[in-house]
Amino acid sequence: MLLQDKMRHTKFSTSEQIVVDFMLDQQEHLKDYSTTMIAQETYTSPSILVRISKKLGFSGYSEFKKCFLEEVHYLMKDFKEIDANMPFSKDDTYLQLASKLVALKKESLDDTFSLLHYEDIQKAIHLMKKASIIKVFAISNMTFLAEEFVFKMRHIGKETQTYSLSNMIYQEAVLSTPSDCAICISYSGESGELLTAVNHLKYNQVPVIAITSIGQNTLTKLADVTLYTTTREKAYSKIGGFSSITSISLLLDTLYACYFQSDYYYHYAYKLKLAQQTEQRQIENDIVKEG
Numbered sequence: 001m002l003l004q005d006k007m008r009h010t011k012f013s014t015s016e017q018i019v020v021d022f023m024l025d026q027q028e029h030l031k032d033y034s035t036t037m038i039a040q041e042t043y044t045s046p047s048i049l050v051r052i053s054k055k056l057g058f059s060g061y062s063e064f065k066k067c068f069l070e071e072v073h074y075l076m077k078d079f080k081e082i083d084a085n086m087p088f089s090k091d092d093t094y095l096q097l098a099s100k101l102v103a104l105k106k107e108s109l110d111d112t113f114s115l116l117h118y119e120d121i122q123k124a125i126h127l128m129k130k131a132s133i134i135k136v137f138a139i140s141n142m143t144f145l146a147e148e149f150v151f152k153m154r155h156i157g158k159e160t161q162t163y164s165l166s167n168m169i170y171q172e173a174v175l176s177t178p179s180d181c182a183i184c185i186s187y188s189g190e191s192g193e194l195l196t197a198v199n200h201l202k203y204n205q206v207p208v209i210a211i212t213s214i215g216q217n218t219l220t221k222l223a224d225v226t227l228y229t230t231t232r233e234k235a236y237s238k239i240g241g242f243s244s245i246t247s248i249s250l251l252l253d254t255l256y257a258c259y260f261q262s263d264y265y266y267h268y269a270y271k272l273k274l275a276q277q278t279e280q281r282q283i284e285n286d287i288v289k290e291g
Contacts, residue, residue, distance in 0.1 A: 002215040002231075003071050006056060016052050018042050028072050035061060057216060067216075074115070074214060074231075082107060084232035084243040101242060108243040111230035112250050115214065123225045125258050127207045128158075131181030135206075136162040137169050137197050138185040141241070142248065146185060149252040155274055156260055156267040166193050173200035183209045183255070187244045188235055189217025198222050211251050213244075227251045 007020050019042045023030055035046035053064035082104045088097045128134055134153065136146040146162040153160035163169050173196075176182065182201050186194050189212040201208055202222055210223035213231040220226045229247040260267045 002075075003056070003068055004075075006216060010055055012052065012055065015042075015044050016048060016055075019044055019048055019052060023068070028069065028076065030065065030072075031069055071214065084108070084230075085234050085238040087239065087242060104242055105246045108230045108232075108246040109250055111232070112228075112247040115228040115230070116254070120225050120227060121254065121258055124209045124227065124255060125262060127181045127209060127224065128255065128259055129262060131207070132159065132177075132179045134158065134160040134181050134183065135172060135176060136160065136183045136185070137173070137194060137201075138162065139166055139169070139191055139193050141245070142185045142187075145245070145248055145252060146183075148249075149183075149256060152256045153259070155271050157270040158259065169193065169197040170200065173197040173206075174204070176201055176204050176206045178205040178207075181207050181209065183211065183252075184219060184223070185211045185248060186219050187213050187229060187233070187241070187248070189213060189219035195219065195222075209255075211248055227255075 004024060007024060012020055019038065022038065022042050026033065033041070035049050038044075038049060039046045049061040049064075053059075053061045056064060058064040058067070082100055084104060087104045088100045092100065136150055138146040143162065143164050147164070150160045150162045161172070163172055173182075182198075184194060184198055184201075189210070195218055198208060198219065199222070208223045208225075210219045210226040211229060212219050212226060214228045215231065229251065230243055233241060233244050
């Protein structure tokens, strides 16, 4: 859930609600206000900001303000004119429709890149490198993205697994050890099946890399590091997950590419040798054909 949505739906006292309404109204201008200035503007006391922050799940006002302003900055970015939920209309020609999907996917990739932070990627790659097994937990259509990631990782010699049957994710989570690493994928961050598995993982002290939407959700609270997807789609009313799927695919490709680069020549040699031993087929297309 976005922080601003949580602020609108959390029950506050009358005086707290006045301050919350003030912050929601100020948006990016909140950065210019100290706690004393907010108290003066709302005829309250600075301590009320701490109470509000703790009701919203933060340790204090400084942590809340940082997250609030980051969310405001993200939501104010120009996402052009393509609606991620309804990117095309019933009157579009096939080529117009395809053009809009291309534009949406380009915007989604740029948006995802803007949410990437070097420190988070570095920490994720560190966890992956020291893991004996990387286990990818996903449900529904996300399992296809997980399978593609696992395919690539195994082809450079890293033991990586995923599980297409939902009942298997519980067993594999219970069987996991601290020497493993889990990548958990959920756009909402609130998928019940996945969260059950994540709780088993945390009980077993397994490091968790989360791939999920921005804002507060249960998955981010449980994760050791989080990579954020573009967050423009509604949970149910979208035509299809064009934007989120593109975003998650980029994040998984980034993890694969960064891991590959960590021992570039070894991984390339491993992949090349495996391909030469297993991919024997006649190719007539000169562009595709190996030299």
